[in-house]
Amino acid sequence: MAAPNLDVKYVAHLARLQLTPEEEKKFGEQLGHILEHIEKLNQLDVSSVEPTAHAVPLVNVTRRDEVTPSLPHEDAMRNAPAKRDGLFIVPKIVE
Amino acid sequence: MEYEAVIGLETHVQLKTKSKMWCGCANQYGAEPNTNVCPVCLGLPGVLPVPNDEALRLTVLTGFLLNCEIPRFAKFDRKSYFYPDMPKNYQITQYDKPSTANGFVEFEFNGSGSTDGRSRVRITRAHLEEDVGKSTHFERNSGLDFNRAGVPLMEIVSEPDITSADMAYEYLNALKEILVQGGVSDCDMEKGQVRCDVNVSVRPVGTKELGAKIEIKNMNSFSGVRRALDYEIPRQIEAVKRGEKLIQSTRRWDDVAGITEQMRTKEDAHDYRYFPDPDLMPSAPDEAWIASVKSRVVELPEARKQRLMREYQLPAGDAEVFKSNVELGNYFEGIAKQAKNPKAVANWVINNLQARIAEVSMFMMVEPGFNQTQMGFFGLDDLKFKPEAILELVNLVESKAISHSAAQQVFAEMFDTGKSPALIVQEKGLAQVSDTGAIEKFCDEAIAANPNPVADYKAGKLAALNSLKGQVMKLSKGKANPALVGEILERKLKS
Numbered sequence: 338m339a340a341p342n343l344d345v346k347y348v349a350h351l352a353r354l355q356l357t358p359e360e361e362k363k364f365g366e367q368l369g370h371i372l373e374h375i376e377k378l379n380q381l382d383v384s385s386v387e388p389t390a391h392a393v394p395l396v397n398v399t400r401r402d403e404v405t406p407s408l409p410h411e412d413a414m415r416n417a418p419a420k421r422d423g424l425f426i427v428p429k430i431v432e
Numbered sequence: 433m434e435y436e437a438v439i440g441l442e443t444h445v446q447l448k449t450k451s452k453m454w455c456g457c458a459n460q461y462g463a464e465p466n467t468n469v470c471p472v473c474l475g476l477p478g479v480l481p482v483p484n485d486e487a488l489r490l491t492v493l494t495g496f497l498l499n500c501e502i503p504r505f506a507k508f509d510r511k512s513y514f515y516p517d518m519p520k521n522y523q524i525t526q527y528d529k530p531s532t533a534n535g536f537v538e539f540e541f542n543g544s545g546s547t548d549g550r551s552r553v554r555i556t557r558a559h560l561e562e563d564v565g566k567s568t569h570f571e572r573n574s575g576l577d578f579n580r581a582g583v584p585l586m587e588i589v590s591e592p593d594i595t596s597a598d599m600a601y602e603y604l605n606a607l608k609e610i611l612v613q614g615g616v617s618d619c620d621m622e623k624g625q626v627r628c629d630v631n632v633s634v635r636p637v638g639t640k641e642l643g644a645k646i647e648i649k650n651m652n653s654f655s656g657v658r659r660a661l662d663y664e665i666p667r668q669i670e671a672v673k674r675g676e677k678l679i680q681s682t683r684r685w686d687d688v689a690g691i692t693e694q695m696r697t698k699e700d701a702h703d704y705r706y707f708p709d710p711d712l713m714p715s716a717p718d719e720a721w722i723a724s725v726k727s728r729v730v731e732l733p734e735a736r737k738q739r740l741m742r743e744y745q746l747p748a749g750d751a752e753v754f755k756s757n758v759e760l761g762n763y764f765e766g767i768a769k770q771a772k773n774p775k776a777v778a779n780w781v782i783n784n785l786q787a788r789i790a791e792v793s794m795f796m797m798v799e800p801g802f803n804q805t806q807m808g809f810f811g812l813d814d815l816k817f818k819p820e821a822i823l824e825l826v827n828l829v830e831s832k833a834i835s836h837s838a839a840q841q842v843f844a845e846m847f848d849t850g851k852s853p854a855l856i857v858q859e860k861g862l863a864q865v866s867d868t869g870a871i872e873k874f875c876d877e878a879i880a881a882n883p884n885p886v887a888d889y890k891a892g893k894l895a896a897l898n899s900l901k902g903q904v905m906k907l908s909k910g911k912a913n914p915a916l917v918g919e920i921l922e923r924k925l926k927s
Contacts, residue, residue, distance in 0.1 A: 351705065353514060390507040390529070390708045390714045391708065391710065391712075391713055391714060393713070395713045396714050396715065396716040397715055397716060397717070397721075398482065398483070398713040399482065399483045399484065399485040399488065399715075400482040400483070400485065401485060401486075402449050402451050402484050402485060402486035402487070403450065403451060403456060404450050404457070404458045405451070405455075405456025407457045407458070407467060407468050407469055407470050408469055408470050408471070408474075410464070410466055410467050413466050413467075413469045413470075413474060413578075414466060419573075421575060422575070423465035423466055423467075423577070424465050424466065424568065424575030424577055425466070425516075425575065425576040425577075425578075426573050426574070426575055427516045427574050427575075427576060428573060428574070429569065429570070429572060429573050429574050430515070430516055430567060430574045
């Protein structure tokens, strides 16, 4: 059974991963095996089965709309690579 | 060939909750940067988001207000993309099982497809998601404030039923009024509580097939949406007429330059890879929960306007005032039920009461030491007189006990002191004089003192009578019955 086409470069880009040509080949093969396995599952007729949203049969798990303390500002900023005026500073974003 | 525009809007609205969507951080505008944040809304590893029950309620409430179906099953999905304002690298949203679907909004607009000056835009869905952080761009880098990240955000998606820039504008205003009056959102544009994505394409009139969809992202004002469409629709029509083939793409509106410019095309469109969020359990509202949300449904602004026109025979203009100012409308209805002439009550409430409240508020705003955050600092609750006093005042005028000009004095006095109209009339001696003897005397005085208008009137300039009438009213200190004054003056001048 043939694995569906997999564009390793595209998938790597979506995950923001940089792969060497060797890694592309290696991961491409590994992901191909996984997809082959999924193909096997695809042979089962599930047209009458409603997709499952969650494996645990629980619904309506919510919290009341109440304010609880936030992190102290200093703690919130502790992992920031750079900060200024209370802001996280990141490379300039332009879209 | 004639072309027409096909427009659909995606409107994002921040919900009016105390806390954020998945954590207990305050949903609060204007705090110091990164002070309303915690591991959940900062997207730190290992945290567990839990949905805010009130946000789910407000979404379903919106569903009722927009005539939607309320599915008995909804779920949250992850929408993956990389952007620094979204620290988890995915936004939680509702993809294929939204909390509400298939509704419509009706509003006043005259255009293609409208009947009796009213138009309808179908609502595809209103679903719940989360807002992202706020980025500020500097010369060399960008700064991020995550106070807004995780604020409950509702996206209202319309069907492509809108046909013009003006119709889009009216739809947005109607939607905003419904959401504000329904208690769903404050829709404060200044605070960025409403943002809009516009989908617009053009096609030859009479054809069914949609043209290439162009999306204008992130509009933050309704007038901006109108201006962007006023630019974009002719741009597309020109392009098609030149024989250009438009392609599906995303554009940005430059408010300063007044143009839209291309951001990206279909080729580099995002691949969001939606899938159910394993951290969140689906929502399966039961009848009792839905009923308790439904009990919060208020009368819609447009329905309210129609009812006020019907029940109180108000002209459309008056009903429109009460439609947008619910408090004032409630004040009016509180007394109009007992009024013989509700229209007269509406006049006083709109022309005098509302205007005077605005004046006082303006005056307070220019006072030194005024605190800008104290909005609604003077309103109906601060009035010194009871609503029934307006009714009493109207009755005094209607029964001709006081003249219109005296009524103005009574109103000013009761506004300042809270005294009852009857007491003011008595204290100030404002009761209308219908005693013909007294009026005759004032008329004689006015005729004697004003030979010029008298001569003018006798020479056929009938308007000169008004000047004499004014003199008599002045002599009587506004108390003479104006109709009687007119009659007596005419009789005397003709004799």
